[in-house]
Amino acid sequence: MSFPPHAAEQPLLHPYDLGAVRLRNRIVMAPMTRARADNAELVPTALHSEYYRQRAGAGLIVSEGLWISPGAIGAINVPGIYSQEQVKAWRTVTDAVHAEGGVIFAQLAHTGGASHPAFRGGHLPGAPSAVNPGIKVFTPTSGQVDTVTPRALSAEEIAEIVEEYRTAAVNAQRAGFDGVEIHAQRGYLIAQFLNPSLNLRTDHYGGSAENRARFLFEVLDAVTAVWARHRVGVKFAPHQVIGTGSVSPGVLAGHEYVAERLDDHRLAYLHLMMTRRPNETVTADQRLESLKRFRSLYRGALVANASLDRESGNAVIAEGLADLASYAQLFIANPDLPTRFAHGLPLAEADRATFYQGGAGGYTGYPAADRSLPLEA
Numbered sequence: 001m002s003f004p005p006h007a008a009e010q011p012l013l014h015p016y017d018l019g020a021v022r023l024r025n026r027i028v029m030a031p032m033t034r035a036r037a038d039n040a041e042l043v044p045t046a047l048h049s050e051y052y053r054q055r056a057g058a059g060l061i062v063s064e065g066l067w068i069s070p071g072a073i074g075a076i077n078v079p080g081i082y083s084q085e086q087v088k089a090w091r092t093v094t095d096a097v098h099a100e101g102g103v104i105f106a107q108l109a110h111t112g113g114a115s116h117p118a119f120r121g122g123h124l125p126g127a128p129s130a131v132n133p134g135i136k137v138f139t140p141t142s143g144q145v146d147t148v149t150p151r152a153l154s155a156e157e158i159a160e161i162v163e164e165y166r167t168a169a170v171n172a173q174r175a176g177f178d179g180v181e182i183h184a185q186r187g188y189l190i191a192q193f194l195n196p197s198l199n200l201r202t203d204h205y206g207g208s209a210e211n212r213a214r215f216l217f218e219v220l221d222a223v224t225a226v227w228a229r230h231r232v233g234v235k236f237a238p239h240q241v242i243g244t245g246s247v248s249p250g251v252l253a254g255h256e257y258v259a260e261r262l263d264d265h266r267l268a269y270l271h272l273m274m275t276r277r278p279n280e281t282v283t284a285d286q287r288l289e290s291l292k293r294f295r296s297l298y299r300g301a302l303v304a305n306a307s308l309d310r311e312s313g314n315a316v317i318a319e320g321l322a323d324l325a326s327y328a329q330l331f332i333a334n335p336d337l338p339t340r341f342a343h344g345l346p347l348a349e350a351d352r353a354t355f356y357q358g359g360a361g362g363y364t365g366y367p368a369a370d371r372s373l374p375l376e377a
Contacts, residue, residue: 019230023059056102065109074111094176112189179231235271
């Protein structure tokens with residue numbers, strides 16, 4: 001299936017009603033950690049305002065994952081949404097996006113065991129169980145290091161974290177975001193609860209798919225007590241692997257259970273991340289299999305995040321496999337990505353070496369396309 005470079009003939013460029021929010025197109029800027037909050041308070045800066053403003057042509061922007069509390073931190077130079085200074089600074093960002101006619105959701109994140117004592121004064125991070133996730137973490141003191149074995153959270157601590165999500169949702173509202181997305185993928189805290197290899201609990205937070213999903217739904221209840229359900233999305237990665245392992249049938253089955261339950265919640269969307277590991281490319285067959293599987297389970301708005309380009313993004317929407325398509329790396333070097341898609345203009349390539357280096361280089365310095373350039377072949 002081929003789609004000419006004309007807006008009217010590209011499903012990606014058609015408007016979409018996301019609950020009460022009207023999106024100008026079906027192109028979503030996926031959440032991406034860019035490590036530009038290089039200050040002790042983890043407050044977004046003028047660079048963040050310019051970065052997101054440049055990309056406001058997306059139908060929907062989802063912010064980088066924002067820490068819901070100091071205890072949620074697990075990477076350097078990533079901003080939070082837990083302090084008054086952060087809320088005030090994010091208001092500047094959302095104002096800049098809205099001035100361009102854009103829509104922006106805040107992604108709420110907690111790393112759980114995918115963190116390190118270097119972020120918490122030498123104390124162990126908390127997780128569902130005392131199981132080392134076996135990944136790398138970039139710390140402020142020692143660079144990239146291995147994760148350690150975390151301590152198991154008590155039921156009281158879990159309740160406190162649920163309240164932190166609620167407070168972060170309130171802060172996102174005060175900061176002017178149009179909605180929130182719950183980060184439930186990539187081995188962070190919610191994904192750890194969903195994973196039977198990382199969640200060995202024997203209380204009502206572990207042992208069965210229903211119990212392992214309890215934390216996610218408690219978080220969802222807390223967040224939707226603040227935001228209307230049609231302004232809340234969930235992003236998960238049912239095919240994810242931890243460390244050097246393979247895709248777990250238990251993880252996949254647990255996510256299928258979650259998708260079926262979420263179908264009754266009438267949320268803004270379910271954001272389906274299909275990669276197994278960071279920087280992995282999803283094949284066409286993997287994309288088709290995953291979208292068919294979860295489209296049958298979740299009948300609300302489905303966002304596909306699956307190594308898409310213009311052609312494949314248009315195709316999944318035209319075929320009814322997804323309602324919106326999200327893009328990460330393509331938005332880094334192409335701030336005007338929807339315009340480039342609309343006119344069939346060449347796409348710039350992002351410099352991976354600058355993804356997390358800080359500063360304007362590789363962040364706000366990518367230009368919009370020259371409309372005089374020849375169309376893509």
